[in-house]
Amino acid sequence: xxxxxxxxxxxxxxxxxxxxxxxxxxxxxxxxxxxxxxxxxxxxxxxxxxxxxxxxxxxxxxxxxxxxxxxxxxxxxxxxxxxxxxxxxxxxxxxxxxxxxxxxxxxxxxxxxxxxxxxxxxxxxxxxxxxxxxxxxxxxxxxxxxxxxxxxxxxxxxxxxxxxxxxxxxxxxxxxxxxxxxxxxxxxxxxxxxxxxxxxxxxxxxxxxxxxxxxxxxxxxxxxxxxxxxxxxxx
Numbered sequence: 629x630x631x632x633x634x635x636x637x638x639x640x641x642x643x644x645x646x647x648x649x650x651x652x653x654x655x656x657x658x659x660x661x662x663x664x665x666x667x668x669x670x671x672x673x674x675x676x677x678x679x680x681x682x683x684x685x686x687x688x689x690x691x692x693x694x695x696x697x698x699x700x701x702x703x704x705x706x707x708x709x710x711x712x713x714x715x716x717x718x719x720x721x722x723x724x725x726x727x728x729x730x731x732x733x734x735x736x737x738x739x740x741x742x743x744x745x746x747x748x749x750x751x752x753x754x755x756x757x758x759x760x761x762x763x764x765x766x767x768x769x770x771x772x773x774x775x776x777x778x779x780x781x782x783x784x785x786x787x788x789x790x791x792x793x794x795x796x797x798x799x800x801x802x803x804x805x806x807x808x809x810x811x812x813x814x815x816x817x818x819x820x821x822x823x824x825x826x827x828x829x830x831x832x833x834x835x836x837x838x839x840x841x842x843x844x845x846x847x848x849x850x851x852x853x854x855x856x857x858x859x860x861x862x863x
Contacts, residue, residue, distance in 0.1 A: 710768035762793025
């Protein structure tokens with residue numbers, strides 16, 4: 629992890645109409661971090677992910693540093709319910725690579741590697757939308773991995789999956805992080821945060837309440853609301 633952030637927010641505020649969803653957040657993402665965003669429904673986790681990804685208008689400052697190539701870091705985002713085209717698994721990947729500006733000569737190789745990476749090669753020519761929930765999420769991860777982002781944003785990536793599918797997706801996320809990808813993910817799963825994160829952030833009503841290394845978050849005293857969330861009283 630370097631001292632210079634890949635993405636930095638200062639006084640970042642997001643409003644939807646008259647409703648303020650994020651209140652004056654200061655937040656940094658450093659290279660190599662694995663950040664878990666925790667909080668009740670409506671706490672602002674998804675909005676923070678979208679803001680970090682550059683998808684939302686906001687007040688305050690959002691600055692993007694330089695990645696390993698000396699340019700702005702490439703980014704990708706995977707949603708809880710990934711949007712899949714009414715095409716085959718293969719063409720969902722190929723179109724994603726085309727949209728990302730990957731040269732035509734590289735696309736087929738990258739698509740094959742991505743399918744192998746997530747164990748979906750046998751399903752390459754199936755319609756993407758008939759896959760199981762776990763397979764669809766693995767396809768979404770394959771699309772993200774194929775464009776080789778330096779920062780990967782994940783919004784509740786295992787929320788609707790059965791236990792076996794959750795384990796598969798968690799293993800892929802852990803592998804991506806091990807390969808050097810910076811990961812920022814929202815989750816309601818405290819065990820998942822313990823297993824995958826190096827840093828845990830707790831949000832409440834759009835305010836950043838706690839931001840600590842994972843071990844400190846789970847083993848040291850917390851503000852009341854965060855402690856209640858941890859004990860299952862909030863959610």
